[in-house]
Amino acid sequence: MKLPPQANQIEVTVFGPGYGECIVVHIADGRWIVIDSCKGKQGTQPVALKYFEQIGVNPAEQVELIIITHWHDDHIRGAAELVDSCPSAGLCFSEAFTKNEFVKFLSTYSTTRMSTHGTGVDEFTTILENVNNPARKIYRGGQDKRVLNLPGSDLSHNLSCEVWTLSPSGFQVTESEARFSSLISGVKGTMRRAAPGGENNHSVAAWIKIGDENIVLGADLETTKDSRAGWDSVFNSRNRPNGTVSLFKVPHHGSETGHHAELWARVLRKDVNAIVTPWNKNQGLPKMEDLDRLQDQTNNLYLTSKPSALPRARHDHDVERMMRQFGILTKRHPNSIGAVTARYVPCEDGEWEIRTWALN
């Protein structure tokens, strides 16, 4: 994908190399939104910046808003560099991150930086330490909050653009406080790095409305037993944006816990363009039964990369031989970063043009 979208074209590109996820959205006229961040190899640029470089976008001037949906490594890797490269972009992160217990959690684990391994905590602390640019707008993402509002008169296609966050709900913010508190109370003995685990109960799902076109980006939000949380709370809300959704980033790598039957039936249009980013570690997502379920919901299902195991990591011959001797087998991210790009010209009788490709 070497050419940028046209000025009046909407673009949604979802990057998903098998571990990690990043979404870039072109509203109009070279104005972009970035949701989350991931990287390929060590020492490389965040994927969003690499893509922008490829299509000639200047992130310092053309990124309107960055949304960090949650602090897990696979969604935040490279985010500090991304935020630093986009000094004029607004920044939105979960309301849960502004609460006392998360600050305590962050503070505690920020004292254990004695490792070559960066974590989501490291990225987020770096972002916070550098967030004092007065020109940058900062938003707390939560249920039914509008974080960007551009009137149609400002955009060449004359359609207004609104970005809303759909979650976390107030109940989930409280739940996540309890979770962070329990993570700190377990802190004793020798230091450790922060390790993400448990439900994504503070994840920020987003709704982008451009004219009558509606796009929902599901992040890692899941459906839980409590209707005050997760997709139940989104679906049941009376204050969220309305309209039929034509493009949907499937939540939580297509897992069953990310699925909400009524959302599919009553909010997403029939044969919605649905994009899944696989998670190719451990048991892997989506599983075969997840793919079957998704294919029952829509004929327009796209995956950013194959839902298969991570490729084997290769070392030089001597190292490989030694590793084989001791039964050490390692895997790695794929070399290329799979992507799905959807482009659409609003106000025309057309459909989304969708391509799968790889960023090298």
Added chain:
Amino acid sequence: MAATAEIQRNPSETTDADEFSLFQHFLAVDLNSDSDSAEPSSADQYRGWEELVHRKILGVDEQNQAIYRPSPRSSSEVRKEPSSTGKLVEWEGVVESVMSDKFDARLTAIKGSDVDFDEFTSFEVARVPQDDHDLIHPGALFRLVVGYQALGGTRQQYSRLTFRRLPAWNQNAIDEAQLKFKQIVNNIEWSDEVTSSG
């Protein structure tokens, strides 16, 4: 033809209790020379010279019918810890999740390998020394080393997985960090707008 040899005997190689260094010059023996200035001037001198050479240089003790050789190193000098020779590869690992009998980890090569990517793998808990089992938690750091070692003259492959016993959590450092981040968050001027129905 003149031949001159110098022998310096390493004091650590001698069994003599006295530490002394021998620096012997063989007398120059010029086979073509008519000069007899290099030769011992008397039979006694010759015998003394010969005995010195036998005893101190060749290690021959005719009186005691013994031949002295440098003794093997004493046990205090024998290398007990293996030395690594040749290829050594080291990774730093962090535990990502723990099951009953194994754990998943992410590895980064820090020595001996040029790869530029993170690696993912699983290890059996049984591979970890028993004393380190209490350290196996999500977020725990460890080192994995695979290489060759020389032990008692034999070259063997070895692998070692050792958990890092990092310092205990420092409450002062945590309090300081909390103060800092609370201040940062409290000083943010939020741009949230009042929500309305869509």
